Amino acid sequence: MIHHLLVTPDRSxxxxxxxxxxxxxxxxxWADSVHQALTxxxxxxxxxxxxxxxLGDMTxxxxxxxxxxxxxxxxxxxxxxxxKEAYHESSEGLGLLMQLAPNPGKAESERLMANLNRVLQxxxxxxxxxxx
Amino acid sequence: xxxxxxxxxxxxxxxxxxxxxxxxxxxDTFTLVDVKDGAVDKVSTLANQEHIQGGCMVxxxxxxxNQVNALVVGGIGMRPLMGFRQAGIEVYHDxxxxxxxxxxxxxxxxxxxxxxxxxxxxxxxxxxxxxxxT
Numbered sequence: 001m002i003h004h005l006l007v008t009p010d011r012s013x014x015x016x017x018x019x020x021x022x023x024x025x026x027x028x029x030w031a032d033s034v035h036q037a038l039t040x041x042x043x044x045x046x047x048x049x050x051x052x053x054x055l056g057d058m059t060x061x062x063x064x065x066x067x068x069x070x071x072x073x074x075x076x077x078x079x080x081x082x083x084k085e086a087y088h089e090s091s092e093g094l095g096l097l098m099q100l101a102p103n104p105g106k107a108e109s110e111r112l113m114a115n116l117n118r119v120l121q122x123x124x125x126x127x128x129x130x131x132x
Numbered sequence: 133x134x135x136x137x138x139x140x141x142x143x144x145x146x147x148x149x150x151x152x153x154x155x156x157x158x159x160d161t162f163t164l165v166d167v168k169d170g171a172v173d174k175v176s177t178l179a180n181q182e183h184i185q186g187g188c189m190v191x192x193x194x195x196x197x198n199q200v201n202a203l204v205v206g207g208i209g210m211r212p213l214m215g216f217r218q219a220g221i222e223v224y225h226d227x228x229x230x231x232x233x234x235x236x237x238x239x240x241x242x243x244x245x246x247x248x249x250x251x252x253x254x255x256x257x258x259x260x261x262x263x264x265x266t
Contacts, residue, residue: 065210072214073189092255093209097186115186122181122190 002120003045004098006050007037007063015081018048020109030058034063041070053079053102054089064094075119077112079104133240136201138165139178139221140232146177151230155205157183157191164198165236172236188212192219204235204244210252223247 004021006014008031021028029044031037041049043109048066049058060078067076079100080087087099097115100108141159145265153159153210159180166174178198179192185225195203206227216223226235235260238244 030237060167068211068214072211072218073192075186075189093211095186095188095211115184117189118184119187122184122187123193 002047005029005031005040005046006047007031007055013052016106017104017109020106020113038066039068046074049074049076051078053081061089061090077117133167134170134244136167137199138236138239139195139200139203148175148233150232152232154204163232167240170240189215192216195221204239207253213252
């Protein structure tokens, strides 16, 4: 089962995303804060982390700089209202799957799931090692 | 390096007399150089896999699965760098030379430096034209 960690102080902003994940049989863990998310990532194996645009005193993109220090293997996607160019500049080197609009809808969530599946298909050995 | 396997992101068919690729995620092939007793023992090539956005760990797993010990890049993002380090693959840096052979010779003789955290792409650092963002 694919394990997703959704990081947001407002779960309603990921309503459509969580429905899309559940429709595909995915498992969801929630974190309301950066601290809770990083604690979870140090304890559990996660296939995808999705971060909301603002997480307390940092942006979702800044949060991912901390995530890769804890677990660079985990895949990520961030909500960001930056322009395409500004997002590219800000996310450089973070290796994120895609930029999500605030309150990502069903179609966008489906694209994210499809992108995640493509990456997971290309990394089957590592998935076996990290799957619970 | 006395013993081990070096991977060089390469253009087209690769090989010791081939050209390096400045973009390891998008490179055509990896030239693999086996080093034994401080000398080149064997050279082979490994086809790269499909590169997709966010697929930084694909080459990390590919090279780890093929027993690579060291990689030479022109540039790299922080996530794949951390991934290579976690996989036990040392990442060396040379953003000047396109020929594979002199870079391999320098790595074997200890004249090539490992990439530093402040040389990665992103995080406020300015990548050169040859550097790679994955």
